Amino acid sequence: MIETAEAPSSSLVEGAEPPPPRTSPRTAARRGGPRPRRTPGLVLSYGWVALSAVVVLVPLAYLASLSLMTQGQISAGLLLPAEPAWQNWGNAWNSAIPRGIANSLAAAFIGALLTLALALPGAWTIARHRTGGSALSGLILSPWLLPPVVAIIPLLTLLRLLGLINTLPGLTLVYALMNVPVAIWLLDGFIRRIPVEIEEAARLDGAGELQLLFRVVVPVLGPALIAVGVIVAILNYNEFLFATFLTQSEGSQTVPVVLAGMLSERVQDFGRIAASSLLAVIPIFTIAVLLQRHLVEGLTTGAVK
Amino acid sequence: MSTDQLQRSPAAPSPPPHSPRPPAGSGPRRRRSDRFLHRVFVTPSVLTLLVLALYPLLFIAAAAFSRSSLGQPFQEFSGLENLRTAAGDPAVQDSMVLGTGYALGVAAASTVLGTITAVALWRSVRSGAVLRTLLLLPMIVPPVIVGILWSFIFSPSGGLIDTALRQFSSYSGTFAVLSDTSWAIIGVAVADTWEWTPLVVLLVFTALLGQDPEILEAAQIDGAQPVQQFFHITLPTIAGTVAAAFLIRLILAFKVFDLVYVMTSGGPGSSTQVPAYLIWRAALQNFDVGMAASITLVLAVVVTLVTLPIFYLTKRLRDD
Numbered sequence: 185m186i187e188t189a190e191a192p193s194s195s196l197v198e199g200a201e202p203p204p205p206r207t208s209p210r211t212a213a214r215r216g217g218p219r220p221r222r223t224p225g226l227v228l229s230y231g232w233v234a235l236s237a238v239v240v241l242v243p244l245a246y247l248a249s250l251s252l253m254t255q256g257q258i259s260a261g262l263l264l265p266a267e268p269a270w271q272n273w274g275n276a277w278n279s280a281i282p283r284g285i286a287n288s289l290a291a292a293f294i295g296a297l298l299t300l301a302l303a304l305p306g307a308w309t310i311a312r313h314r315t316g317g318s319a320l321s322g323l324i325l326s327p328w329l330l331p332p333v334v335a336i337i338p339l340l341t342l343l344r345l346l347g348l349i350n351t352l353p354g355l356t357l358v359y360a361l362m363n364v365p366v367a368i369w370l371l372d373g374f375i376r377r378i379p380v381e382i383e384e385a386a387r388l389d390g391a392g393e394l395q396l397l398f399r400v401v402v403p404v405l406g407p408a409l410i411a412v413g414v415i416v417a418i419l420n421y422n423e424f425l426f427a428t429f430l431t432q433s434e435g436s437q438t439v440p441v442v443l444a445g446m447l448s449e450r451v452q453d454f455g456r457i458a459a460s461s462l463l464a465v466i467p468i469f470t471i472a473v474l475l476q477r478h479l480v481e482g483l484t485t486g487a488v489k
Numbered sequence: 490m491s492t493d494q495l496q497r498s499p500a501a502p503s504p505p506p507h508s509p510r511p512p513a514g515s516g517p518r519r520r521r522s523d524r525f526l527h528r529v530f531v532t533p534s535v536l537t538l539l540v541l542a543l544y545p546l547l548f549i550a551a552a553a554f555s556r557s558s559l560g561q562p563f564q565e566f567s568g569l570e571n572l573r574t575a576a577g578d579p580a581v582q583d584s585m586v587l588g589t590g591y592a593l594g595v596a597a598a599s600t601v602l603g604t605i606t607a608v609a610l611w612r613s614v615r616s617g618a619v620l621r622t623l624l625l626l627p628m629i630v631p632p633v634i635v636g637i638l639w640s641f642i643f644s645p646s647g648g649l650i651d652t653a654l655r656q657f658s659s660y661s662g663t664f665a666v667l668s669d670t671s672w673a674i675i676g677v678a679v680a681d682t683w684e685w686t687p688l689v690v691l692l693v694f695t696a697l698l699g700q701d702p703e704i705l706e707a708a709q710i711d712g713a714q715p716v717q718q719f720f721h722i723t724l725p726t727i728a729g730t731v732a733a734a735f736l737i738r739l740i741l742a743f744k745v746f747d748l749v750y751v752m753t754s755g756g757p758g759s760s761t762q763v764p765a766y767l768i769w770r771a772a773l774q775n776f777d778v779g780m781a782a783s784i785t786l787v788l789a790v791v792v793t794l795v796t797l798p799i800f801y802l803t804k805r806l807r808d809d
Contacts (some may be wrong), residue, residue: 225612225715226612226613228609229608229609229610229612229613230609230613232605232606232609233606233609233610233613233614233620236606236609236610236624236690237620237623237624239683240623240624240626240627240683240687241623242649243638243639243642243649243683244626244630244638246638246641246642246649247638247641250641258646258647259646259647260647261647261651261652261655261656262647262652263649263652263653263656301533302533302534302537303533303534305529305530305531305533306530306531306532306533306534306535307534308530309527309530309531310531310534313527315524315527315528315530315531316531316534316535320531320534320535320538323538323542324534324538326538326542327537327538327541327542327545328740329740329792329796330744330785330788330789330792331743331744331746331764331765331768331785331788332744332746333746333765333768333769333772333781333785334545334549334768334785335541335545336772336773337548337552337562337772337778337781338544338545338548338549339540339545341548341562342540342544361537361540361541362541364533364534364537364541365537365538365541368534392523392526393523393526393527393530394526397530418629421631422629422630422631422632422633424631424632424633424746424747424750425746425747425769429773439631440631440632440633440634440747443631443633443634443637444633444750444751447637447640447751454641454644454647457637458637458641461634461637461638464631464634465630465631465634468629468630468631469626469629472622472625472626472629473622476618476621476622476625477618479625480621480622480625480691483688483691483692484691484692484694484695
């Protein structure tokens with residue numbers, strides 16, 4: 185599989201086939217690869233896929249429905265609001281939620297950019313030159329294995345030393361470091377798919393290692409960098425444990441922390457919490473839908489060989 | 490650099506077709522400076538490892554062997570006392586058993602459901618970009634929101650399940666999943682499975698797309714039945730990915746914290762007190778960092794013992 189900047193690598197996951205014309209099963213099999221024949225099993229497959237879609241969508245639709253109900257309507261056991269209670273959304277908008285979303289987005293994206301900057305040179309060197317040997321490439325993912333609770337107290341102490349506790353920059357810095365192992369792991373899959381010949385040709389043309397990295401590897405890796413960046417940003421946006429400890433002050437809280445705070449209020453207002461949750465999900469869903477090809481590509485790259 | 494250019498210039502005799510390519514970075518000087526640059530490139534990664542792995546590890550080891558509180562770590566050396574207390578504490582033992590059972594159960598459920606879904610998706614829609622994005626959604630919902638969402642669904646006063654039971658059956662009692670000692674952990678597991686099964690679907694689906702079409706076509710021409718095709722061709726090609734997905738899922742499940750925090754806070758009683766939550770309580774509610782560190786060490790041993798066999802199995806399946 186030769187992937188270059190001209191042929192966006194997302195075609196790999198989109199399916200190696202061109203959009204299959206609906207012809208007879210035989211030609212379809214020849215053109216589009218292993219298309220199973222039409223059997224009773226196919227009906228079962230469609231049924232299962234439909235069921236999966238329902239299982240995914242019903243809870244989300246229920247959340248949307250809750251966000252438009254008053255507490256009374258919810259307790260009465262309604263599934264759909266009799267008349268939409270839009271005030272839930274107004275209440276959500278006039279709370280700490282928008283600020284939390286802004287904080288989350290800032291920490292997520294600046295953190296992701298820093299992660300890429302830290303991880304890319306390392307990933308390339310480890311994949312191509314085996315610097316650090318098998319020990320380094322084997323150890324890279326080790327911080328990911330244990331619950332992150334483990335790292336909290338040591339990191340808390342470190343941030344206190346740096347004077348960054350309870351600040352957004354402090355949290356962003358932790359996010360930037362935290363994802364370097366995952367980013368290296370994901371980038372490794374992409375780097376291995378770049379034909380070595382491209383790099384060798386550039387080297388023969390007299391490119392030094394730095395030029396090679398920035399003039400050859402980075403442009404070819406473009407789509408992959410977006411994929412990994414988006415995944416890391418989503419991980420950051422969703423992160424809760426570190427955020428709740430490293431941002432105690434109200435101005436620096438991220439959106440999961442604000443939401444968890446709403447849950448611990450004495451009287452829970454389901455409708456307002458549902459509307460706030462949906463508000464918090466909107467940015468991340470938008471990004472995911474817009475960049476879904478890149479996202480999918482990044483998530484599966486470890487499995488594709 | 491100069492030798493490279495020389496060989497590339499048209500005046501230089503082109504190398505005979507069978508001769509090996511000239512070494513990429515020729516000359517000892519260039520190689521040494523390259524190696525130096527490579528070390529520079531790797532430095533951020535190594536630093537990350539030090540900050541994220543070695544430093545916490547040393548910190549935890551030191552804390553486990555000393556009396557430590559959140560404000561004042563390492564007050565005095567206490568030897569094996571913390572570890573002995575942690576390993577002998579029934580609450581810790583229960584938590585480890587619960588955590589292991591939970592992780593294995595949730596990983597198995599996600600892997601089985603995810604693999605079936607991926608195969609069904611592949612059989613019915615070859616590319617399925619829209620469906621795939623749809624099925625991906627739970628994974629990008631923040632876990633805190635997944636927890637909130639499922640708490641609402643399981644709520645005994647007007648929750649989705651409660652309401653559905655009342656409307657479509659003659660049931661009239663209250664079914665409070667999350668406040669029942671034996672059902673609460675299953676409630677958390679359902680939310681967890683809902684959230685992370687899409688990852689398995691995605692990994693397996695991609696592996697299915699990566700199958701060699703010619704082998705399957707040959708089998709079809711030879712008259713292999715769909716069931717035979719599946720067990721003899723498809724399954725062996727995806728086995729490695731399925732095993733890897735199980736491993737990833739297992740590790741994710743051992744780390745579950747957000748869902749428990751939001752849905753049950755470890756309760757009712759201690760019925761959903763998974764290891765990550767127990768460590769969090771010891772360190773940040775009881776401020777006993779020494780104890781938290783010791784429980785962490787116990788957990789490290791448990792996780793290693795559980796995942797190591799699966800790790801080797803995965804490795805063998807993928808190397809085939």
